[in-house]
Amino acid sequence: MAVEQTDAQLVSRCRSGDPGAWNEFVERFSRYVYAICGRGFRLPQQDAEDVFQEVFARAFERLHDLRSDDAVRPWLAQLTRRLSIDRLRLLARDAPSETDPDEQEVEDVLATLDDAMTVRAALDKVGDPCREILDRFFCRDESYHTIGDMLDIPAGTIASRISRCLEKVRAELDGRSRASRPS
Numbered sequence: 001m002a003v004e005q006t007d008a009q010l011v012s013r014c015r016s017g018d019p020g021a022w023n024e025f026v027e028r029f030s031r032y033v034y035a036i037c038g039r040g041f042r043l044p045q046q047d048a049e050d051v052f053q054e055v056f057a058r059a060f061e062r063l064h065d066l067r068s069d070d071a072v073r074p075w076l077a078q079l080t081r082r083l084s085i086d087r088l089r090l091l092a093r094d095a096p097s098e099t100d101p102d103e104q105e106v107e108d109v110l111a112t113l114d115d116a117m118t119v120r121a122a123l124d125k126v127g128d129p130c131r132e133i134l135d136r137f138f139c140r141d142e143s144y145h146t147i148g149d150m151l152d153i154p155a156g157t158i159a160s161r162i163s164r165c166l167e168k169v170r171a172e173l174d175g176r177s178r179a180s181r182p183s
Contacts, residue, residue, distance in 0.1 A: 004121070004124045004125055005024075006070075007028075007069070007070065007072045007073060008068075008069035008070045008072070009069075010024055010025055010028065010072075011025070011063065011066065011069040011072050012069055014063055015063060015064060015069075022060065025059075026056055029072075029073070029076055030052070030056075032073070032076070032077075032113060032117055033052055033055050033056070033076060033080050034048060034052050035109075035113050036077060036080040036081065036084065036109075036110060036113065037051045037052055037080060037084050039109050039113070040081075040084070040106050040109040040110055040113070041081075041084040041085070041087075041088060041106065043084060043087060043088070047087050047091065050087070051080065051083045051084050051087050054083050055076065055079055055080050055083055058079060058083075059076060059079065073114070073117070077110060077114075081106075081110075118173065119169070119173070122169045122172040122173050123135070123169060125172050126165065126168045126169055126172055129151070129161070129165075130161075130164075130165035130168055130169070132151065133147060133151070133158065133161050133162060133165055134162065134165050134166070134169070136150065136151075137158075137162055143155075144156075144158040144159060
């Protein structure tokens with residue numbers, strides 16, 4: 001089973017010119033960036049796509065300016081915020097709006113997105129079959145019976161598997177939070 005690289009390792013590969021690293025970079029952060037544009041700033045789809053493209057174009061050009069490879073996620077979030085706000089200002093000039101996003105609401109959405117990315121990374125770390133079972137149950141809202149049929153597992157076994165998999169994810173998240181605390 002392939003071990004998931006940290007964000008810092010992926011940034012390092014991008015900086016060194018690894019041909020596949022940039023595609024992995026975009027794939028890893030694309031949902032995060034697009035969610036900030038769409039959910040956080042409520043940009044219309046076309047504008048969100050334009051900001052999305054601009055974020056990754058600038059990231060490609062300026063990745064060498066990043067002070068710490070570990071800080072790529074907040075760096076991308078800040079870049080996306082700035083470009084989204086610029087787009088909102090441009091839209092406001094064309095058609096004034098009374099529904100500018102509340103700054104606290106945007107921060108709450110960004111915190112939720114950060115949490116979701118952390119959970120997704122923990123799911124990737126624990127790997128299959130846990131990732132598959134938890135994704136089907138929590139994200140796709142599939143029943144025990146449906147999951148059991150798809151994975152060829154008795155439906156009565158699904159609840160215990162979900163419980164064990166949640167413990168693995170919880171342990172992974174606890175390990176991440178301990179590792180990120182200063183000594």
